[in-house]
Structures are given as structure tokens and as C-alpha cells.
Amino acid sequence: MHSVDPTTESMIRSVLAYAENRLRLNPVPLDRGSRDPAELDAALQGLLGPGPHNPDQVLGVYTSVVAPAVISADSPRFLGFIPAAPTKAALLFDMLVSCASIQGISWLEAAGAIHAENQVLRLIADRAGMPASAGGCFVSGGSAGNLSALVVAREVAKRKAGPASSVGRRWRVAVSEDAHSSITNTLRICEMDPLIVRAEDHRLTGVGLRAAIEADGDPASIAAVVATSGTTNAGIIDDLAGVAAVAREYTLWFHVDGAYGGAGLFAPSVRSKYDGIEHADSFIVDPHKWLFAPFDCAALLYREPSIARSVHTQDASYLDVIHDTPGEWNPTDYAYHLTRRARGLPLWFSLSVYGVDAYSEAIEAAIRLAHLTADEIGRRDNLELIREPELGVVLFRRRGWDSAQYNRWADQLLTDQVAFIPPSAWDGETVARFAFLHPETSMDLVIQILDRMN
């Protein structure tokens, strides 16, 4: 299994040939996700057992059964949820990271990889206007980033309150109803409660936050506020400057969830909407979303990383050695993880190869397409735009349709391999939603999709 024998040679040829072909797909086809489990069971039967199999036979099952049963999130026709669109350079380098088993736990073991990752984190921090002290690490996704950041926020609140007043206290976090589900999940895991702030027009504002705090019976139990820089469902950027000011006044931890929309920091046309993000105590953005990295990759930044380190550092005799030299940067100290792959490296490689301007242009392409789509919807009598797009998401309704009709429309588009565009909901109503992210999604495709609503 670990030596280079004829089986290894044959696998190198066939697996790399498959990977090469996949990389050369232009465009990537959509494929289908959902399959009958019995059908999948039958196709995979007997492969996992005590004995070996010919690698080409196993790869054949993968290519003929497993791969086609996965919708390609990196297809320009994938327009649901939040898509992915990793660059070719990032995909290639991801293979290298895997082949070389590059981990990124501690400076002692992986200084080179960590230094390159940290340069990317610095680039993002600079775009956000965070201070020179800012730093953090890459984690697996926005959920992991939100969890790691809010654990720090809770700890800071406890320390501020002191042991006497924090015993048995239930901490709370101010959020709007449009915050991502991973925030609710984090609060549940951390045994904290949400303080729901009424958000005018789905946008959390400083005014709304202040009103909620002033009306609250127990403001001392509020540990943090979470603002979103690009809500998942509608791409709305909260009033970051207003929220930051109120957070400062009440000494709340200010966390910004930019898992989806944080990439807009690189788009000059929308950069001003993010004003105030520079005050964040913690901030996340998922490069596996709109910064064109492969799964799974989220950047987690803290304004003062030493605080995060004091919360997340794992203490064990066998780990003392990685903490022996003060000043060395150990990514493991900045989130709840220990072992981690150096998942920031594909982004570092790709940014270096193409240059940051190419990223800005690719992000702008999705924003432009969202505006063109909104204009097109406005020209059609049977359609109605729900709100002007801020980023790459467009919400709209087909007048007169019920949810069954939206579902039939979406199912047929997938069956015909035109697009993956599952319906969403807005204020309780089923609606249609484009999530643009791939720079090669075309207006022609949009028109084809809209025409099918006639």
C-alpha cells in the first residue's frame, strides 16, 4: 500500500488521467445528485471487504456511478444555495497539498506552508482594513469559523464578568433573523441564546441593535453581536459601521460573518458597503465560496489573535514542544481544531498565479450578471424582482405560481441539465433565487431559465 509497485504505477496513470480530464472540462457539466440508495448500493456492492480489487474496476465504479450522482457545484449552471467555482490553479495545487500530505498544524512542523497561508490571511485582513496585529488560520468552513470565533467571544465575556458573576450565567449573542443557520447552531452548541434584533428590511443596523439592547432586561448577559456581510438568502450586507459603533459602546464582541459575501471586499464596485468591517473583533470569509478555492476552506481572522490563542490553545505534555518558542505561529491555536490540512495553500498558489486583479474582475462578473438579471426580470410581466441585488444573489417571484410549480420548474431544469436552481423562501413565500458566483455563467443561460417560466 505504501510502496511504488505495479499497482501504484497503474493507479498513478489512471487516477491522474481521470483528474486531468476533469480539470480540462470546459464547461463542467451539471450531473445529477439524488439517486435511489438501493441503486447505489447495488453498484457499490462487494467493493469494501477483506480482499483487494483492481483499481481500474473501482475507479470505473466511481466514474460511472458515484461521480454522476454528484451535482457539480463548480458548473456555471449550478445556481442554487452558494455555488463553488475553484480556479484551475487552485484545483491543481489542492492535489499537490494532498499528494505531499501537507499539514498545517504548527510552525515547528510546517513553517513554510503556514507562512504562505498567513500571507493570504494578511491580504484579506488588509482588504478589510484590520490592523497589523490581525491574524488567524484557515478552517474547514464558515460554520467552523463562526463556532471558533464565538467560543472566543463567550470566553471574553466570562473573563470580563469575572468568576462570581459568570457562574451559571447563560450568555447571549445579538443576531438578526437573517443570520446564517450555523450561528444558531453555534449558540446551541455553546449553550448561548440569541437576542433577536429586529432588522428593518432584513438588514441589521446600529439603530436596531441599540433599540434591542436598551429594551432588554439583562443587557449585561449579551456577549457579542454577529453581523453578516452578505446574507445567504439575499446577499444583504448589514450596517457594519453602525453595528460596530454600538458594539464598541456596549463592549460587545463584534463578529462579522462574511462566509459568502466577504469576497466582495475585493470588488471595488461594492467595497464601500463593507465600511465598518475594519472594527471587527473576528471575521470569516469562505474562499471555497466566492474566492474560488476548492472545498473546504474558510479564513478566520481575529483583531487580537492573542485572545483567541488564550482560548483555543490545547494543553498537553506532547504538545509542549510546539509552544516552546514564543512568537511562532501555530494555526492550531486559533480554532477548535488540532490537526488541519494546509487548506489555504491552493488559494495562495492561485492568487499568486493569476494576481489579485483577476479575482476582483471575476467577483465583479457575478455582481454585473446579478444586475443584468434584475433588469431582465423587470422587463417581464410574469416576473417580479423581490429586491435589488447587492451582491450576486437575485430573488424574484413568478406571479401566480405556488410552491409546487416552482419545484416542477426547478426539477425539470435539472432533468434537462440546464441548471440547478432550487427555489427558496422569502417572508414565508416560495420564490425563485439565482446565486451567481461562477464568472462564466452567461446571460444566455439566465434567459433560457427565465423563458421556462412563461
Ligand SMILES: Cc1ncc(COP(=O)(O)O)c(C=O)c1O
Ligand atoms: C453567511 C454564511 N455563513 C456561514 C455559512 C456556513 O459556511 P459553511 O457551509 O462553509 O460551513 C454560510 C454557508 O452558506 C453562509 O452563507
